[in-house]
Amino acid sequence: MMGGICSRKQNQPVIEDGVCRAVSRRYGKSSSSKWLTNSSFRPTVEQPPGGAGTCPSLLELCIYKICQSIDKYSSFSMLPRDVSQQIFNELVCSNSLTDVSLEAFRDCALEDIGLGEYPDVKDSWMGVISSQGSSLLSVDLSGSEVTDSGLALLKGCSNLQALAYNYCDHVSEQGLKHISGLSNLTSLSFKRSDAISAEGMRAFSGLLNLEKLDLERCSAIHGGFVHLKGLKKLKSLNVRCCRCITDSDLKTISGLIDLNELQLSNCNITDSGISYLKGLHKLRMLNLEGCNVTASCLQSISALVALAYLNLNRCSLSDEGCDKFSGLTNLKVLSLGFNEITDACLMYLKGLTSLESLNLDSCKIGDEGLANLAGLTHLKNLELSDTEVGSNGLRHLSGLKNLESLNLSFTLVTDSSLKRLSGLTSLKSLNLDARQITDAGLAAITSLTGLTHLDLFGARISDSGANHLKYFKNLQSLEICGGGLTDAGVKNIKDLVCLTWLNISQNCNLTNKSLELISGLTALVSLNVSNSRITNEGLQHLKPLKNLRSLTLESCKVTASEIRKLQSDALPNLVSFRPE
Amino acid sequence: MKKEDTVKLISAEGFEFVIHKDAAMVSQTIRNMLTSPGGFAETEHGEVTFPEISTTILEKICKYFYWNLQFASGKQTEFHIEPELVLELMMAANYLHT
Numbered sequence: 001m002m003g004g005i006c007s008r009k010q011n012q013p014v015i016e017d018g019v020c021r022a023v024s025r026r027y028g029k030s031s032s033s034k035w036l037t038n039s040s041f042r043p044t045v046e047q048p049p050g051g052a053g054t055c056p057s058l059l060e061l062c063i064y065k066i067c068q069s070i071d072k073y074s075s076f077s078m079l080p081r082d083v084s085q086q087i088f089n090e091l092v093c094s095n096s097l098t099d100v101s102l103e104a105f106r107d108c109a110l111e112d113i114g115l116g117e118y119p120d121v122k123d124s125w126m127g128v129i130s131s132q133g134s135s136l137l138s139v140d141l142s143g144s145e146v147t148d149s150g151l152a153l154l155k156g157c158s159n160l161q162a163l164a165y166n167y168c169d170h171v172s173e174q175g176l177k178h179i180s181g182l183s184n185l186t187s188l189s190f191k192r193s194d195a196i197s198a199e200g201m202r203a204f205s206g207l208l209n210l211e212k213l214d215l216e217r218c219s220a221i222h223g224g225f226v227h228l229k230g231l232k233k234l235k236s237l238n239v240r241c242c243r244c245i246t247d248s249d250l251k252t253i254s255g256l257i258d259l260n261e262l263q264l265s266n267c268n269i270t271d272s273g274i275s276y277l278k279g280l281h282k283l284r285m286l287n288l289e290g291c292n293v294t295a296s297c298l299q300s301i302s303a304l305v306a307l308a309y310l311n312l313n314r315c316s317l318s319d320e321g322c323d324k325f326s327g328l329t330n331l332k333v334l335s336l337g338f339n340e341i342t343d344a345c346l347m348y349l350k351g352l353t354s355l356e357s358l359n360l361d362s363c364k365i366g367d368e369g370l371a372n373l374a375g376l377t378h379l380k381n382l383e384l385s386d387t388e389v390g391s392n393g394l395r396h397l398s399g400l401k402n403l404e405s406l407n408l409s410f411t412l413v414t415d416s417s418l419k420r421l422s423g424l425t426s427l428k429s430l431n432l433d434a435r436q437i438t439d440a441g442l443a444a445i446t447s448l449t450g451l452t453h454l455d456l457f458g459a460r461i462s463d464s465g466a467n468h469l470k471y472f473k474n475l476q477s478l479e480i481c482g483g484g485l486t487d488a489g490v491k492n493i494k495d496l497v498c499l500t501w502l503n504i505s506q507n508c509n510l511t512n513k514s515l516e517l518i519s520g521l522t523a524l525v526s527l528n529v530s531n532s533r534i535t536n537e538g539l540q541h542l543k544p545l546k547n548l549r550s551l552t553l554e555s556c557k558v559t560a561s562e563i564r565k566l567q568s569d570a571l572p573n574l575v576s577f578r579p580e
Numbered sequence: 581m582k583k584e585d586t587v588k589l590i591s592a593e594g595f596e597f598v599i600h601k602d603a604a605m606v607s608q609t610i611r612n613m614l615t616s617p618g619g620f621a622e623t624e625h626g627e628v629t630f631p632e633i634s635t636t637i638l639e640k641i642c643k644y645f646y647w648n649l650q651f652a653s654g655k656q657t658e659f660h661i662e663p664e665l666v667l668e669l670m671m672a673a674n675y676l677h678t
Binding site: 062 | 641644648651652659661663666667669670671673674676678
């Protein structure tokens with residue numbers, strides 16, 4: 001229960017992901033994009049096509065049928081490549097590919113082998129994988145037990161463009177040599193791999209087509225950048241959380257002038273290291289979160305004319321030297337969260353009129369500082385959580401008509417000041433998780449009918465306040481956990497049919513009646529009604545919620561065995577529940 | 581049904597299936613053949629020959645077309661596929677973008 005309450009900042013957008021989409025994860029052109037768009041999302045319960053209400057194609061139905069009786073097939077090599085690729089993807093998606101069924105894919109000329117985080121992938125799988133030969137374009141073996149000898153088999157896959165081998169502990173410096181000849185590689189990812197030493201990186205020196213290199217959390221790469229010097233096409237380098245990386249390493253890559261994305265967060269880097277980057281005129285994104293830099297590095301950063309994304313979160317910046325921000329007029333995204341900066345610094349952001357996203361989380365800024373943001377009319381995202389912003393500040397935001405996301409959690413804003421937001425009709429996401437916000441505050445923003453995400457976690461919303469929820473028909477996620485809601489208030493939630501995520505925990509007077517009321521919200525994926533009077537008898541009302549994947553009913557009179565029964569009877573997609 | 585509302589699908593063995601145009605249009609491939617302005621013979625005669633699709637498979641495909649239309653109108657039943665047909669049917673479905 002406490003976990004749910006304390007983890008208030010888990011859903012913050014991480015802008016660093018997906019800025020550079022030049023190199024996509026999947027390479028095959030023929031395969032349908034709806035499969036396996038994200039390897040980390042792999043449902044454990046297989047759902048037949050069409051389950052979600054859209055009509056499955058005949059091809060999908062056939063593929064599903066084949067996967068159901070996969071043991072009957074010994075080879076798919078006579079099928080067109082794009083069809084066998086889709087069967088392969090579906091087996092991976094549904095977690096039903098085994099070393100036995102894999103054998104049917106020998107010599108199928110598959111283009112994509114996406115087995116990242118797939119269980120039990122080991123050297124014995126590599127024979128079939130490498131049999132795809134020159135057709136193979138991308139391989140993801142992240143989290144597998146594949147060793148040097150398995151990696152050696154990829155040598156023959158000469159057209160390989162993307163290789164991901166993250167979190168693998170079974171490869172050695174010696175094993176890396178096997179990939180040194182794969183000169184068509186454009187993307188290489190070895191996150192958290194201790195085998196990647198400075199010497200091991202020598203294997204990368206001949207990969208002249210490499211555009212994207214990901215060595216996040218590798219602990220032994222200090223000194224290895226010398227082997228990247230010749231990789232003139234390198235556009236993206238990620239060494240987040242590599243504490244071993246120091247200023248001298250940046251000196252080594254100062255000639256890679258095609259770099260447009262550089263992720264250095266939590267590296268051991270100072271202002272002098274940043275000065276080596278001055279010549280990177282194509283750099284669009286620079287992430288220095290948690291580095292040992294000061295505002296003095298802004299001098300060097302000013303030379304980066306193409307820079308659009310700058311992350312300086314958690315750098316212990318103070319106001320001193322912040323005047324240099326005024327020159328960074330091309331910035332679109334600026335993150336300054338968790339620094340010591342005050343209103344005095346915001347003065348220098350006034351002219352950054354291209355800004356679309358600004359993060360000032362937990363900075364020492366207040367109402368007066370916000371006056372400097374009033375002209376930043378392109379802003380779409382503004383993060384002001386845990387600041388000293390209060391009632392007098394919001395008037396400065398009234399003109400930010402493009403604002404789509406605004407976080408005012410743990411600020412001092414009051415009910416009466418919220419009417420200043422009533423004209424921000426582009427808002428999709430609003431966080432008002434603050435104890436002093438009440439029903440009157442909710443009443444003040446009923447014009448924001450486009451909201452899809454509304455967080456009133458700690459706000460004191462009662463049943464009469466819940467009446468205003470009827471204005472927010474587009475809500476996909478809603479949190480009201482202030483304790484004041486009863487079954488009567490939940491009546492106003494039952495018509496919010498777009499909701500996929502609902503948290504009404506901590507309202508200790510809610511009963512089974514509430515579950516009955518929301519039983520029509522069939523789009524719900526996640527539901528939390530912890531710390532209420534829900535009992536086992538109420539669980540029956542959840543049966544229509546076929547899309548439910550997460551159910552949390554901590555501190556209720558509900559038993560794990562009854563939830564399990566509900567899961568097996570009616571909720572096949574439920575993968576996470578409390579109590580368990 | 582009126583002739584202009586129908587289309588004739590002909591299997592490899594020469595067997596003819598006359599079905600509603602709406603149903604046939606479930607297939608993206610057939611839709612393109614019937615609607616593209618290039619003056620395909622198919623467009624003019626409302627007739628499409630599939631030299632590589634057997635009668636059994638083409639019949640199954642026609643059944644799917646109608647099943648798809650029913651599904652879209654809210655009648656969501658299961659579409660049965662005989663295990664022995666599935667590979668051939670899949671290749672045809674792939675060709676027909678169905």
